[in-house]
Amino acid sequence: MAILPDNFHKNAKRRVSEEMMLVQRLPQLWCWSVAVLLTAGSHITHASETKSVQRVHTAEHFPQGALQSGLRVQQETLTLAPMAATSSYVSPIVANDFSFNAIGPHWHAQLPEDADLKLYVRVSIEGEHWGDWIFVPQEEGPIDERTEAGEPNPFAGDQTGALVFVHPESRFVQYRFDFIAGPQGSPRLRRMALQLINSMEGPSLEPAGHAPDKHEQNAHTAAVPKPKIYKRAEWGARSPSSGYLYTRANHIGFHHTAGVADFNVGNLNDCAARVRAIQAYHMDSNGWIDIGYNYAICKHGHIFQAREDDNDANDVHGAHDGFNAGSMGVSTLGYFHAPYNQQPTPEMLHALQLLMAWKCDERNIDPKAASLYAAYGAVRDNIYGHREVRATACPGDILFTKKQSIRDSVAQIIRDAVTGVHEHSGPQPLSFQMLQSYPNPFSTSATGAPAKIIVNLPSPETAELAIYNTLGQRVRLLQNRFMPAGQHEVFWEGRNEEGRQQAAGLYFVRLTTSKQTQQIKLLLVK
Ligand SMILES: [Zn+2]
Ligand SMILES: [Zn+2]
Structure with a gap:
C-alpha cells in the first residue's frame, strides 16, 4: 500500500x-x-x-x-x-x-x-x-x-x-x-x-524527383538550383501561431529528428504525417510558434518546407539548435544513434546535400570552411552538427560521422553546377569524388596543375580508374588494382597512354568496381 x-x-x-x-x-x-x-x-x-x-x-x-x-x-x-x-x-x-x-x-x-x-x-x-x-x-x-x-x-x-x-x-x-x-x-x-x-489526415502527395519547380528555377540566379521542396500547403502544415522572425543563414546546422519509429515502412504520405506530428509536438508541448527546423528530409529523400516561406531573400529564424540566428536548421527523419541506430539512406543524404548546396551557393557559404557563428559566440564549421553547439547526441553518431563526406559532396555539387556538370537522377556518388588543385577546367599549360582525382572507397576492392573521351574511347588507364578502403589520390596530367598531350575538350573520369561504375566530367583547356 x-x-x-x-x-x-x-x-x-x-x-x-x-x-x-x-x-x-x-x-x-x-x-x-x-x-x-x-x-x-x-x-x-x-x-x-x-x-x-x-x-x-x-x-x-x-x-x-x-x-x-x-x-x-x-x-x-x-x-x-x-x-x-x-x-x-x-x-x-x-x-x-x-x-x-x-x-x-x-x-x-x-x-x-x-x-x-x-x-x-x-x-x-x-x-x-x-x-x-x-x-x-x-x-x-x-x-x-x-x-x-x-x-x-x-x-x-x-x-x-x-x-x-x-x-x-x-x-x-x-x-x-x-x-x-x-x-x-x-x-x-x-x-x-x-x-x-x-496526424494521419492530410493532403495527398505525389512523389516527385529533385528537379526544381520551373518558376523556382527561373527565379533563381545562382548556379545551384533549388531542389524540389514539398511546400507547407502540400504537406498540410498548420499556420504558425505567431509571425516569423527573419535572419540570413551563414551557417547550416543538421539534425536528426530522433523520433522512435519504424524506419522500414512508409511512403511520402506517411512521412508527411510524421512531419505534421513533429510540428504538433513542437508547437503544443514545446510552446514554439511552429516546427523548429527550417527543412525536414525523409528517408526517401523528400524535402519538406518546414519553418520557411517561399521568399528566399531571407531565411526564417528557426528553433533548432538553441541559438538559431544566422543558422538554417535541417533535420533528417530518423534516429541515427544508440539505442535505435538507424542508418541514413543514400537518398536522404543526397537530398541533404542538394539542399545544403543550394543554400550555400545562394548565401555564399563555403561548405568546407568555418566562420564566426555570432549567435553562438564562437567560430564553427559553416556546416555543423547540432552537437557542436549544444550538449546533445543530435544528429546522432551515425549521421555525424558522415559530416566530412557531406561537406565534400556539397562542395562538389556547387563545383559541378559552376562548371556545368548537370545533376543526374539517382544518388550523388559518395564514394567517388574528383577534386582539383585548381578549379575545373584544368589546364596543361606550363602553369597548369594536373587534375587531382580523389577516390573514396567504402570497402577494399579492385578498382579501375580511366579517362575516356566523348566518343567513349579510353584515352588513359590511370589505375587498375586492388585498393584498400579510404581515400586515394590519382593524378592525370592530360596525356594518353603513349604520353601524348590530349586536345582541349571534355573528358570523363570513370571508376569501375565490382559493385558500381561511376563517371564524372572533366574539362581540359590549353
Ligand atoms: Zn538537433
Ligand atoms: Zn519519405
Missing part, C-alpha cells in the same frame, strides 16, 4: 470534482471514466486536420496505476520509498476518444545526481492486446519558461521524450517509469503528460 499524505484523499477528491466540472465544459465527445483523468492543462487542438490532446497525470492520478512496493506518493510527487533503490511504476490505462499515431511524452520531475527515470510506453488498438514496451529516450534540455511568443509556458521545465510513432489505430496507451535512486536521493515525478497526436 502506498503511503499517502493525510490530506491526500481529501485534496484528490476536491480536485477531481473540479476537473469533472472542467470536463463538462469540454466538447461532448469526451467520455469520462475514473481511469481517464484530465487536469486543467488538458485541451484539444483541431488545427489543420491534425488532432492532438494533452493527457496529464499528477499525484492524484498516480495511485490508479500499479504502485509497486518501493514506490509512494509523497509531497505531490511519485517517488521511491526510503531504502528502495529501484522500482517500476505502470500507469493506469489511458483511453483516448480518437485514435493516434504519435505520442509526445513530457514530464516534470526532480532528478538528483546519478538518479534516473527511464520511460517506456505501450499501445493497444482495442484495449486488450498490447504491444511491447517501447523505450523513450530523453531529448535535450527542459521546456523553456516562456513560449517562443513570450507567453508563460504551461509545460515549463518539463523534460521531453522522443516523439514515438505507433500504429495509427492506437486508442489506448500506458506508460511505465523505472525509478532508479542515486546517492543523493530518488527521482520525484510531479506530472506526466502524453501528447496524443493523430
